[in-house]
Structures are given as C-alpha cells and as structure tokens.
Amino acid sequence: MKFRRLIFANLFRKKIRLILTIGSFAIALVLFMFLAVVKSAFSRGTEIAGADRLVITNRIGLIQTMPIAYRDKILTIPGVKAVTHNNWFGGVYVEEKNFFPQFAIDVENHRQVMSELVVPEDQWQNFVKDRQGAVVGARTAQRFGWKVGDRIPIKDSLYGTNSTWDFNLDGIYHSDKPGGDESQFWFQWKYFDERVPSFIKSQIGWYVLKLDSPDDAVRVAKAIDGKFANSSTETKTETESAFAAGFAKQFGNIEFLILTIGSVVFFTLLLVTGNTMAISVRERTAELAVLKAIGFTDRSVLFLVLAESMVIALVGGALGLILAAGAIPGVGAALNGLLPPLILSKLTLGLGLSFALLVGAASGLLPGIGAMRMRVVNALRRV
Amino acid sequence: MIRVDGRGNSSSLIKVRGLNKTYSRGGEKIQVLQGLNLDVDKGDFVAFMGPSGSGKTTLLNLLGGLDVPSAGSITVDGDEITHMSGSKLTHWRARHVGFIFQMYNLIPVLTAYQNVELPLLLTKLSKSERRKHVETALGVVNLADRMHHYPRQLSGGQEQRVTIARAIVSDPTFLLCDEPTGDLDRKSADEIMALIEELVGKYNKTILMVTHDPVVAARAHTTLHLEKGVLVEGKASPQTVMAGGAA
Ligand SMILES: Nc1ncnc2c1ncn2[C@@H]1O[C@H](COP(=O)(O)OP(=O)(O)O)[C@@H](O)[C@H]1O
Ligand SMILES: [Mg+2]
Numbered sequence: 001m002k003f004r005r006l007i008f009a010n011l012f013r014k015k016i017r018l019i020l021t022i023g024s025f026a027i028a029l030v031l032f033m034f035l036a037v038v039k040s041a042f043s044r045g046t047e048i049a050g051a052d053r054l055v056i057t058n059r060i061g062l063i064q065t066m067p068i069a070y071r072d073k074i075l076t077i078p079g080v081k082a083v084t085h086n087n088w089f090g091g092v093y094v095e096e097k098n099f100f101p102q103f104a105i106d107v108e109n110h111r112q113v114m115s116e117l118v119v120p121e122d123q124w125q126n127f128v129k130d131r132q133g134a135v136v137g138a139r140t141a142q143r144f145g146w147k148v149g150d151r152i153p154i155k156d157s158l159y160g161t162n163s164t165w166d167f168n169l170d171g172i173y174h175s176d177k178p179g180g181d182e183s184q185f186w187f188q189w190k191y192f193d194e195r196v197p198s199f200i201k202s203q204i205g206w207y208v209l210k211l212d213s214p215d216d217a218v219r220v221a222k223a224i225d226g227k228f229a230n231s232s233t234e235t236k237t238e239t240e241s242a243f244a245a246g247f248a249k250q251f252g253n254i255e256f257l258i259l260t261i262g263s264v265v266f267f268t269l270l271l272v273t274g275n276t277m278a279i280s281v282r283e284r285t286a287e288l289a290v291l292k293a294i295g296f297t298d299r300s301v302l303f304l305v306l307a308e309s310m311v312i313a314l315v316g317g318a319l320g321l322i323l324a325a326g327a328i329p330g331v332g333a334a335l336n337g338l339l340p341p342l343i344l345s346k347l348t349l350g351l352g353l354s355f356a357l358l359v360g361a362a363s364g365l366l367p368g369i370g371a372m373r374m375r376v377v378n379a380l381r382r383v
Numbered sequence: 384m385i386r387v388d389g390r391g392n393s394s395s396l397i398k399v400r401g402l403n404k405t406y407s408r409g410g411e412k413i414q415v416l417q418g419l420n421l422d423v424d425k426g427d428f429v430a431f432m433g434p435s436g437s438g439k440t441t442l443l444n445l446l447g448g449l450d451v452p453s454a455g456s457i458t459v460d461g462d463e464i465t466h467m468s469g470s471k472l473t474h475w476r477a478r479h480v481g482f483i484f485q486m487y488n489l490i491p492v493l494t495a496y497q498n499v500e501l502p503l504l505l506t507k508l509s510k511s512e513r514r515k516h517v518e519t520a521l522g523v524v525n526l527a528d529r530m531h532h533y534p535r536q537l538s539g540g541q542e543q544r545v546t547i548a549r550a551i552v553s554d555p556t557f558l559l560c561d562e563p564t565g566d567l568d569r570k571s572a573d574e575i576m577a578l579i580e581e582l583v584g585k586y587n588k589t590i591l592m593v594t595h596d597p598v599v600a601a602r603a604h605t606t607l608h609l610e611k612g613v614l615v616e617g618k619a620s621p622q623t624v625m626a627g628g629a630a
Contacts, residue, residue, distance in 0.1 A: 002504045009492035290488040293449060294502045294549070295477020297470055377450045380484065381440075 003300070007307045013280070021276050022316040025356060028269040029320020030327065032262060032355055036348045037328055039258045041340040042248050044179050049241035051214040053113065054221055056207040057243070059234035063088075065203035066233050077223045079216035080209050084109035087192055087205040089185075091154035091165065093144070100140045102154065102185040104192035104205075113210045116176040117184075123148060123171030131191050134167035137182035139341065141172050148172065154185075159196045179343050208240070266359065273363035277309050281367040288371050289379035298372040305368035306361065313360020321352050384422065385429050385605045387614040391422025396589055397446065397557065398422055402455035403612075404441050415441050417612030418455070423557075423591065428583040430600040431593045433609035439593040440561055442609065446591060447480045447559045448472045460556055477505050481550030485562040488546065489534040495521065495545045496530040502553040520552040521545075523586075524578060540571030547578060557589040558582070564599055576602050 011018055056074070058064035065087075074083050089102035107128050111119075119127070119135055127133040134152060146152065150169045156162070167187055175182050193201055211220060221237040228235045238246075248254065281288070288301055296304075325344055332342035384391065389400055399421040406413045415438040423429060431439050444450040446457060448464050456465045464475060489498045499520055503513045521527050524544040534542055543563060550558055563579070564572035580602055582588040592603060600606045607614040 005497060006490070006493065006501075006504075009490070009497075013492050286486075286488065287490050290482075290484075290490075291501070292473070293447070293476065293482050295473055295505050297473045299470075375450075377444050 003304060003307070007304060007311065010280075010284075010304070011308055011311060013284075017276060017280070018312070021273055021312050022319065024269060024272050025313060025316020025359075026320040026323060028265050028359075029317050029352055029356055030324045031265050033321065033324035033328070033344065033348065033352050034331070035258045035262050035265070036351055037324075037342045037344055039255060040345065040348055041342055042254050043245070044340060044343075049239065049244050050116070050210075051217075051239070051241075052211045053240040054209050054211065054217060054224075054237050055240050055243035056209065056224060056235050056237045057205075059225075059236045062206070062247075064233075065200070065205060066207070066235065068202045068204055070204070070207065070228070070233075070235070073227060074207060074209060074224060077220060077227070079212050079220045079223075081212050082109055082112045083207055083209040084113040085189065085204040085207045087189065087203075088158075089154070089156070089187075089192070090158045091156050093152065093154050098144070100143075100183050100185055102187070104189040105186045106189050110186070113208050116180060117173045118176055119171045119173045127170035127188075130168055130170050131188060132166060132168055133170040134185060134187045135171040135173055136169060136185045138172055138174050139182040140185060141169075152185075159200060161195055161197070165195070179341070179345075181340070183340070266355070269359050270363055273309065273312065273359060274366060277305065277363050278367045278370075280308075281305055281371050285371075285374060285379045288374065289376045292374075292376045293380070302368040302372040305371050306364040309364025309368075310357065310360045313356045313363075317353055317356025317360075320356070321349055324352070325349075384424055385427055385607070386422040387420055387607060387616055389420030389422075394424070395422040396425045396427075396460055397591075398456075398458040399446070400456050400458075402442075402445065402457065403453045404438070404445060404450075405453045414612060416445075416452070416455075419613050421607075421614055423589060425589050426583065426587045428580075428590045428602075428604045429592070430603035430606045431591065431609055431614070432595065432597070432600055432606055435595070437609045438612065439609055443559045443561050443591065443593055447482060448476045477502065477553070479556040481553070481555040481558040483543070483546050483550050483558060483560040483563045485565040489542055489549075491534050494531050494533055495526060495537065495548075498534070498545055499530075499548045499552050502549060506553065516552050517548075520548040523551065523582075524548045538571070539567050540574055543567065543571070543575055544578065547575070547582075551582065551586075551588070557591065560590065560592040562593055562595065564594065564596065572596070572599065 056066070056070075058066050068085070071083055071085065074080060084106045086106070087104040089104055091102055092098070093100070111117075111124070117137075123135070127135050136146060136152075141147075146169055148169055148171060152167045152169055153164045154167065155164045173182070173184075173186075209220075211217060217239055221239075224237045225235050288304075291304075292298070292301060328342050328344050335342075384395075391398060399419060402416050402419040402421075403414070404416040406415060419442070431442065433439050441450070445452050448467070452465060456463055458464070459479060462475065464472060467475060489495075490501070493501075496517055499517045500513055503516055506513075508516070518527065518530070521530050524547050526541060526544055526548065529537060529541060534545070537545065543566075547563075560579070564575050567575065576599055579590060579592070583590055583604075590603075592599075594600050605616070607616060
C-alpha cells in the first residue's frame, strides 16, 4: 500500500491526541464488551435450549401448578418420547443474597429429558436411593465450596412449612453444552411432595418433554394444549427457547436497558472520535488541497481520512478487546453468581470489533466527505 | 513565441482563447478575467505581473485546471481542459502540471524525499523507479544531501527547492509558479530563480510564473501584465509596477 507512510505520518502528527483517541476507543470497547457479555448471559438460555424439548406450564402463569395426573395423558400423545417434571422450591440458603435455583425433580425421567446435564453414575445412584439427597451444578458447588457428602440446609420460604430442609449432597452435575446452566440445585420430588401442605400435593410446576423429532414441535404443542383445553387447568406448551426467553423477561427488560446504555456508549464515542477527526482534518486543509492540486483524486483524499480513523478504531478496538478479555473473568467471579456466567465468545468478540470499525468508519466519514468536497482554490486562498 | 492577441499558430503548447472568469460575492459580480488570450510555446518562460487583486492567481488556477472558467477555452498540448470532468481534470493535472506555490506547501510530517515522491504514488512506477526519479529531482535542486530531512529542518529557500523537486519529479508538461520567491530573502530568491532558469535553459521546461518583483520578472523571456482582465505585453506603466510591488 503506497499511501501507508502518508497515513501513518498523519496519524502520529499529534501523539497525545492519538493516544487519547485510542484510549477512549479502548475504554468504550471494554464497556461495550461488558454489556454484550451480560446480554448474552441473559439470552443464553434461549440460545442453547434443546430444539427437541417443549415446556408445559399452566396457561395462567408460571407460578400456577398442574396436576401430576397430566403426566400420563401427555405420554399418550404421539411424538412424545419422554416427560419429566419440576417444582420451584425458592428456598433460602443462609441468607437471601445466596440465591440459586432449586428444583424438585422427577428422578426417574429427569436424566432422559435433560440429557446434557451429566452426573457421574455412582453419585446418581446414591442420589436416587437417598430420600433427602440433592445434586447441584458445578458452579453453585464451587461458589459455596460444597463437596459431595456435605449437609445443605435450605429454609423454605414459599410453602409455609416454616422450616429448614436439610439435604445431603450426593452429586455434582456438569453441562455438556458450553455455557450451559450449572447453577441448579435438584432434590427428589417425592420428598418435596411429602413435606408440602396438602393443597400443593400432587401438583407440578412445569413439565418438560422430549420429542422424537424437533419437527413435531408445533403439532405436539397444539395436541397437548388441545387435550387440556376447557378443563379446569389449561396448559401452555412452548419450545424450551421460548420458555427461557419468557423466563429471562422476569428480570425486567434487560435487553432494552443494555441497548440503551450501548447506544449511549456508541454515540459518545462517535462524537469524541468524529470531533477529533474533524479537527485533525481541518488543521491540514491546505495540505489536503496541495495533495489534490498535484493529482490526488477526491476519492483518494476520502480514503486517506477514512483509513486514518479506521486505524485508530482498529488499534483502540483491539486494545479494548484485550482489556475486556482480561477483565471479564475477574468481574464474573466478583459478581459471585449474581448473574449467569459471563462468557466472552468469539461471536461477542467479533461483535465488539465490528462495533469499533463501525464507529471508526462513521467518525471518519463526515470529515472525509468534507475533505473530498473541499475545493483546492478556496482552500489555498485561505492560507 | 508568446502572444496575447489570440492569433498564435496551432503549434502553441498552451492556447488560451477568450478566457472569462467572474466571481460573485454577496450578489455582486466581479469580473476578473475578460476575454483573455494567450499562446505559449514549449520551452517558453513567461512572467505575469499586475497589481494585487488583478487576477494573476485566478489565471494560474485556470491554467492548472484547479478552477473552471466562466467562458473561453484553454488547450494544452491539444487537450482542451475546459470541458473535462472533475476526476478527468485531476488525472490531467497529475500528468501535465507541476505546481509551485508561494507558501512551500510541503507535508510537514513527511521527509523531503517522501514529499517529492508524492506525485509518483499516483503513477504505476515501482518503488525502485520512484527512488530513481526522486533522487534525480532532488539532485537537480541540489538537495540530495538533505533528502531525509523534515521541512522544519530546512530553510525557506531549501523548502522551496523541495517544492520545485516535487513539481518536476513526474516530468510535467509545464510548471506553474505563484510568487515562488514571495516569501524569501533576496539571496534565497536569487538561488531559486537561478534554479528556475536552469530548468528552462538546461531542461527545456515550460514555465509560467506570477511575481510582483520586477527583478524576478526580468529573468523570464517575456513579462506580461494583467490589466483590466486581459494580458498586455511590453513595459508596464509606472503605476502598475508600483501597485504590483505592494501586492
Ligand atoms: N473565490 C472567490 N470568490 C470571490 N472573489 C474571488 C475569489 N477568488 C478571487 N476573488 C477575487 O478575484 C480577484 C482576483 O484575485 P486573485 O486572482 O487572487 O488576484 P492576484 O493573485 O492577482 O492578487 C480579487 O478581487 C479577489 O478578491
Ligand atoms: Mg495571487
């Protein structure tokens, strides 16, 4: 590239300005990456949901229950391979801020349906035999330093038993899928059903079923909801990803919040770099005019200005990505399970780089077009 | 032969006919050039004089394809440039015109060598070919030993010599100089003029130069005066010289 020297010479014209501009790029990029990572943490449930799974809830809402008797009726529908069920426990471990999801699970069918969540066979067998047993995800186990054999007291806060339930930690599960949820705490539904008050007995929070084929999803969902239509407890059957999306919405409109902050970051950076580029182009109007006089085309002048802002974007952006990659695991750890795990994926990195390049192009464009339109005779007359 | 009567023969290198240039400023029209004619042959060296504001720079800008006339035509080496589109005109400038302005107009962040190389970046020449041309041009202006200096490390006269090297490096059809010595002391001005004379005498360059300095103008083959929008030959009236000297 013959113009390389000219572009770099221009970049290094004002070193402090260059450093500050690259710095603001890097900082904005770090912020942007945090937002992107948090957003993807919240939407991950949707992304990694099994395409061959449906979730059945009470039509009225997630906190309403359904009879256990629905299980056998669901199994009669063609295309359903297996069904399992869960209840939300929502207890407190020591204090409220230690939140993690606790499910009363159907020990017989859980593994078949949730096959990506893997427990070592011997641990699972102990769990099945242990009425007060529990299995916990690796992330939560690590968070509290639990080991197999530990006794875990969890205080009921939803079902009015007004007591602390003691569990024996029999196993730890991992997710097969990268980014899978390793925060859940499972215990036996039978134990749950024994201890809850009678109005909740034989009631299920939500069913999860596995399909023979993902292609059957729409038909099976319709068949299930049709089966229970006009009964006292109607159902709502949706794909697991739709369910996860609805669940994430309970935290408030995170997506909107992040988009708003992201846009502010974007436009602030755009103003900062756009202004810098505009000043730096205005300072050398006469030089650009001379370049045009000796035969540089309007387009190559635009190219020179754009190339400069793109180099700034690229260097600042890359720096920001490196900083973000270094900082995100630490921040994730400091958040201590408050958010789903923060994972900096290749996709997010690519998104960050595109963000930087987009700002680079946009901030160079206006001054570049100005330089392109500038008439040599007027520019030379001004000096 | 240099003529201003519009009757030059068809062999002229530069042929200007009926050139008009009108500016409008605040609704008011200022007619700067009014039916100007000019013929310049290859190897000619002509100086333009005239009071400040008489349109000398305007004329050079038109001849160099930096601006378009309101009426009339300019033909250079058979190409009529007055009807060329913007980008075509840019390419034409790159090939045919060497500019030397009063303010040296070097890029401050590039060395003398890199400044002189700029016009060659627009050609298909290889890096080593470019090097040969740049070194030759810097040799002609006697700055071979300063080629890696930045403009701020050079004197005014040296900077202007770099500008001249930049103007001749691509071997253009003609050179346009707008007050090339306007910012220099007498000694540096003399050196620059000696160099410009050498370009004409030794290298047979065609040069059109604007100056308000009669001593500088005396070096040219012919001095033309810009009066009331046209060029006139011969000795200027005393008030023209005085007014020009104050430009
Ligand atoms: N872009 C422009 N707009 C309006 N008037 C202009 C413009 N350029 C030049 N002029 C006017 O044209 C006249 C000739 O200017 P110029 O060619 O620069 O004169 P000189 O170089 O002989 O001093 C002046 O009156 C100047 O003010
Ligand atoms: Mg002038």
